[in-house]
Amino acid sequence: MLSPVLVIGVTFTYLLSLFAVAYVGDKRAEAGHSIIASPWVYALSMAVYCTAWTYFGSVGRAASAGVWFLPIYLGPMLAMILAWLVVRKMIRIAKTYRITSIADFIASRHGKSPLLAGLVTMITVVGIVPYIALQLKAISSGYAVLTLPLGEQLTTPTDWWSDGTLYVALALAGFTIMFGTRHLDSSERHEGMVAAIAFEGVVKLLAFLLVGIFVTYGMFDGMGDIFGQALVSENLAKLLAFDQGQPFVYSQWVTLTVLAMLSVVFLPRQFQIMVVENVDERHLRRAAWVFPLYLLLINIFVLPIALGGLLFFGEGKANPEIFVLSLPLAAGQNALTLLAFVGGVSAATGMVIVEAIAVSTMVCNDLVMPLLLRTRRFGERSGGDLTGLLLGIRRLAIIGILLLGYLYFHLAGEAYALVSIGLISFAAVAQFAPAMLAGMYWKGGTRNGALAGLLAGFVLWSYTLMLPSLAKSGWMPADFLHHGLFGINLLKPEALLGLEGLDNLSHSLFWSLFANVTAYVLVSLGHRPSAREASQALLFVDVFQRTSTTHPVFWQGQAKVTDLLHLAGRFLGEKRAERLFTDYARQVGVHDIGQIPADAKLVHFVETQLTGAIGSASARVMVASVVEEEALELDDVMRILEEASQLRAYSQALEEKSHSLQLATDELRAANEKLKSLDRLKDEFMSSVTHELRTPLTSIRALTELMQDDPDMEAEQRQQFLGIVVGEAERLSRLVSQVLDMAKIESGHVEWREADVDMREVVQQAVSSVAATCRERGIALHMQLPEKLAALRADSDRLMQVVLNLLSNAIKFVPVSNGRVDVRLQDAEDGVTVTVTDNGPGIPADKHVLVFEKFRQVDNASGSQQGTGLGLPISRQIVEHFGGHMWLESEAGRGACFGFFLPR
Amino acid sequence: MLKSSMTSQRLLALFAVGVALLNFPLLALWKHEVQVLGVPLFPLGLFLVWVILIVLLALIMETGED
Numbered sequence: 001m002l003s004p005v006l007v008i009g010v011t012f013t014y015l016l017s018l019f020a021v022a023y024v025g026d027k028r029a030e031a032g033h034s035i036i037a038s039p040w041v042y043a044l045s046m047a048v049y050c051t052a053w054t055y056f057g058s059v060g061r062a063a064s065a066g067v068w069f070l071p072i073y074l075g076p077m078l079a080m081i082l083a084w085l086v087v088r089k090m091i092r093i094a095k096t097y098r099i100t101s102i103a104d105f106i107a108s109r110h111g112k113s114p115l116l117a118g119l120v121t122m123i124t125v126v127g128i129v130p131y132i133a134l135q136l137k138a139i140s141s142g143y144a145v146l147t148l149p150l151g152e153q154l155t156t157p158t159d160w161w162s163d164g165t166l167y168v169a170l171a172l173a174g175f176t177i178m179f180g181t182r183h184l185d186s187s188e189r190h191e192g193m194v195a196a197i198a199f200e201g202v203v204k205l206l207a208f209l210l211v212g213i214f215v216t217y218g219m220f221d222g223m224g225d226i227f228g229q230a231l232v233s234e235n236l237a238k239l240l241a242f243d244q245g246q247p248f249v250y251s252q253w254v255t256l257t258v259l260a261m262l263s264v265v266f267l268p269r270q271f272q273i274m275v276v277e278n279v280d281e282r283h284l285r286r287a288a289w290v291f292p293l294y295l296l297l298i299n300i301f302v303l304p305i306a307l308g309g310l311l312f313f314g315e316g317k318a319n320p321e322i323f324v325l326s327l328p329l330a331a332g333q334n335a336l337t338l339l340a341f342v343g344g345v346s347a348a349t350g351m352v353i354v355e356a357i358a359v360s361t362m363v364c365n366d367l368v369m370p371l372l373l374r375t376r377r378f379g380e381r382s383g384g385d386l387t388g389l390l391l392g393i394r395r396l397a398i399i400g401i402l403l404l405g406y407l408y409f410h411l412a413g414e415a416y417a418l419v420s421i422g423l424i425s426f427a428a429v430a431q432f433a434p435a436m437l438a439g440m441y442w443k444g445g446t447r448n449g450a451l452a453g454l455l456a457g458f459v460l461w462s463y464t465l466m467l468p469s470l471a472k473s474g475w476m477p478a479d480f481l482h483h484g485l486f487g488i489n490l491l492k493p494e495a496l497l498g499l500e501g502l503d504n505l506s507h508s509l510f511w512s513l514f515a516n517v518t519a520y521v522l523v524s525l526g527h528r529p530s531a532r533e534a535s536q537a538l539l540f541v542d543v544f545q546r547t548s549t550t551h552p553v554f555w556q557g558q559a560k561v562t563d564l565l566h567l568a569g570r571f572l573g574e575k576r577a578e579r580l581f582t583d584y585a586r587q588v589g590v591h592d593i594g595q596i597p598a599d600a601k602l603v604h605f606v607e608t609q610l611t612g613a614i615g616s617a618s619a620r621v622m623v624a625s626v627v628e629e630e631a632l633e634l635d636d637v638m639r640i641l642e643e644a645s646q647l648r649a650y651s652q653a654l655e656e657k658s659h660s661l662q663l664a665t666d667e668l669r670a671a672n673e674k675l676k677s678l679d680r681l682k683d684e685f686m687s688s689v690t691h692e693l694r695t696p697l698t699s700i701r702a703l704t705e706l707m708q709d710d711p712d713m714e715a716e717q718r719q720q721f722l723g724i725v726v727g728e729a730e731r732l733s734r735l736v737s738q739v740l741d742m743a744k745i746e747s748g749h750v751e752w753r754e755a756d757v758d759m760r761e762v763v764q765q766a767v768s769s770v771a772a773t774c775r776e777r778g779i780a781l782h783m784q785l786p787e788k789l790a791a792l793r794a795d796s797d798r799l800m801q802v803v804l805n806l807l808s809n810a811i812k813f814v815p816v817s818n819g820r821v822d823v824r825l826q827d828a829e830d831g832v833t834v835t836v837t838d839n840g841p842g843i844p845a846d847k848h849v850l851v852f853e854k855f856r857q858v859d860n861a862s863g864s865q866q867g868t869g870l871g872l873p874i875s876r877q878i879v880e881h882f883g884g885h886m887w888l889e890s891e892a893g894r895g896a897c898f899g900f901f902l903p904r
Numbered sequence: 905m906l907k908s909s910m911t912s913q914r915l916l917a918l919f920a921v922g923v924a925l926l927n928f929p930l931l932a933l934w935k936h937e938v939q940v941l942g943v944p945l946f947p948l949g950l951f952l953v954w955v956i957l958i959v960l961l962a963l964i965m966e967t968g969e970d
């Protein structure tokens with residue numbers, strides 16, 4: 001037993017820390033550093049699925065039915081496998097059309113019908129109130145366990161004002177109001193709240209695991225010990241058996257799994273967290289498997305705790321639903337007990353906060369606002385700002401929902417186990433599945449179909465599940481249970497039309513969903529959809545095919561920008577509306593609000609913004625009240641759609657065209673660059689050639705002028721001059737023929753005479769043709785040839801030209817008296833190598849590349865220039881033509897070695 | 905596009921496997937009064953299937969492209 005002051009103090013401290021988390025979350029969001037923008041936080045916040053029902057109820061269920069607590073968590077596992085396909089589509093639809101609740105989703109899909117939105121809201125409120133009652137019950141009975149002597153029951157106080165549960169409900173309402181309705185956000189996102197919920201997810205998991213570890217390893221000797229002891233007892237062994245003494249009830253197993261599968265998406269709080277509060281749809285990738293993992297972890301110790309409690313207290317001696325608290329308390333672990341209680345509180349508060357926010361949004365947008373907007377008095381007051389009113393309605397709705405929960409707890413809660421209460425709520429929200437899922441994938445669903453389906457499902461759910469639960473807890477006569485309504489046996493609520501052999505949950509789920517789906521499909525198929533239904537169906541089903549630029553806007557009529565701005569200001573606040581319009585103006589490319597074209601796109605924009613604040617149905621009504629609309633016919637929908645798809649085709653074609661234009665431009669630019677550089681090369685070539693031509697011409701002219709001016713010149717001198725003139729003329733003609741040669745090779749106009757060439761012969765001939773010159777200059781010329789050489793396919797004249805060029809270069813540069821030139825021919829597997837080595841001045845490494853360029857004569861030590869500067873480039877071209885390559889090995893002052901390789 | 909439809913197909917296949925494993929008649933595979941490390945086979949088998957489904961789902965989700 002713990003003192004009430006301590007328990008309440010710790011609980012409040014915990015709630016305050018929750019506030020701190022939410023505060024930090026909101027502040028960070030305002031500063032642009034969202035802490036919830038992470039798949040991990042997203043997954044943890046999804047764990048709001050685990051309420052007090054999981055925390056306390058699972059153990060209770062396990063203590064009476066063994067593994068039957070599991071389908072409620074295996075269903076979500078299966079559902080999350082498909083989350084990437086289904087939930088992602090919901091997120092995309094909700095984000096695109098600013099949908100903030102299930103009611104709005106269903107209503108918006110089926111032609112923005114206010115009636116449908118209202119019906120969904122009603123079903124939600126009726127279905128969810130028992131679930132909220134369940135959380136209140138868990139907190140109050142947990143508190144009783146902690147503060148009362150062991151085994152004593154909490155007595156219901158006689159005066160309503162002294163009932164602690166009422167204050168718990170009010171405190172939670174206050175809390176929710178502060179979390180969820182501090183300001184109006186047109187996308188209904190609450191970053192701080194989500195941060196707090198994720199934090200609660202961690203707390204309840206840790207607390208439950210700690211209790212599980214303590215019970216299993218502290219109070220017992222591990223899992224084996226607990227199961228071993230349980231298997232000895234006859235009753236407990238039965239719990240662990242597959243069939244538990246009777247045939248395994250597959251129908252109920254399937255029912256529970258399907259129910260949980262649908263609930264994990266369609267419970268208002270799950271929709272709020274998964275769809276509305278989603279930051280980035282890619283987070284779903286990781287959350288899809290982390291969330292089932294969370295569920296697995298929180299379920300590991302359920303059976304050990306349940307069996308441990310039964311073994312410890314004895315069967316039937318203590319309430320199994322509070323084993324999580326009573327076991328550590330009985331073991332004297334007060335701190336752990338407090339922690340376990342805090343975990344339970346966090347499971348309960350998390351659910352209540354999110355559920356109440358989600359339901360209050362629905363009540364405000366889809367129930368109260370449409371009614372208010374219809375009344376004339378409200379219409380007259382149309383001038384003022386309504387944001388305050390919206391917040392006020394939501395706050396009242398939150399208080400109302402919690403008080404309803406308290407009322408249900410008071411009336412029926414005591415009679416029922418936690419698990420049964422939760423399942424009633426699950427079956428209620430499962431009724432949304434047909435309209436939601438079919439609405440997302442089937443274009444044929446209509447407003448009347450959805451209304452019929454939901455009504456049929458809801459009526460059957462009430463009659464076969466909700467009313468029997470009330471009757472069983474004694475709050476209404478139970479006659480109809482046993483004898484059927486008006487005494488007609490076929491109307492027995494738990495064996496409708498004589499359908500027997502199913503447990504009441506499976507029976508109810510079967511009938512309600514069967515009627516729901518049948519009515520939805522049949523009524524939808526019974527008439528043609530209206531223009532608005534058809535257009536909304538297209539927008540929803542094909543959401544992944546739409547992009548912002550080619551969005552079809554199903555609206556026609558006339559509007560004024562000022563009217564729309566005024567309207568937006570009333571529901572979103574003046575400043576916010578003005579900011580939105582300014583952004584929109586920038587988007588459409590005009591400077592200020594006055595210049596915005598008042599077209600269908602603007603009307604759609606304003607309607608979408610309003611949808612976020614007051615729901616699609618109300619937004620539709622409000623927008624229609626300030627613009628002059630022309631009724632939309634089905635033909636118009638088709639026309640608009642066609643225009644949009646044409647527009648899309650145009651924009652695609654345009655994109656393709658601009659892409660290919662871009663490619664062409666790139667190609668042209670590259671070609672132009674190449675041309676430019678070739679042009680530059682040509683200019684350089686021309687100037688080099690003219691320069692090279694001018695040098696010999698100048699000397700020829702100078703010498704011939706000298707001889708012309710001086711007819712009496714001595715014969716010897718004249719002879720010498722003539723010799724120079726002849727030499728220069730030879731150089732000129734050589735230059736000209738080499739330039740022509742080069743040009744021919746480069747343009748590919750050379751005729752190559754390919755034949756079998758014996759490289760030995762070529763080298764020998766070349767050497768013998770320069771032998772005389774060498775002897776004259778006293779140069780030692782050595783030749784080294786292999787014995788035998790296989791022939792090459794090449795042009796022998798051209799190869800001769802190459803070898804001669806290398807030899808004459810070498811001879812040119814070796815010192816006159818002790819010059820030495822070595823010619824070496826080497827044979828190899830894949831070709832032949834010819835090297836010409838001299839002992840001339842050599843060429844510094846940085847000039848090696850230059851020698852192969854046209855007109856680049858590397859300055860040699862003597863400073864004389866004797867070549868044309870074309871020999872080496874031509875040689876290299878020839879060698880490369882035959883697939884070989886040419887190189888130079890040299891160092892300044894150490895001679896040079898030119899070589900080339902020719903492949904076979 | 906091709907890769908994203910790959911992910912969809914894998915998910916649908918895994919869903920079918922999950923439904924089959926957690927239903928009639930495969931559920932009866934665990935209908936043996938045997939203990940593994942002291943834990944009865946029926947709850948243990950369910951947890952095992954659960955773990956396998958999570959691992960496969962994680963593999964599909966973390967390796968697929970948008």
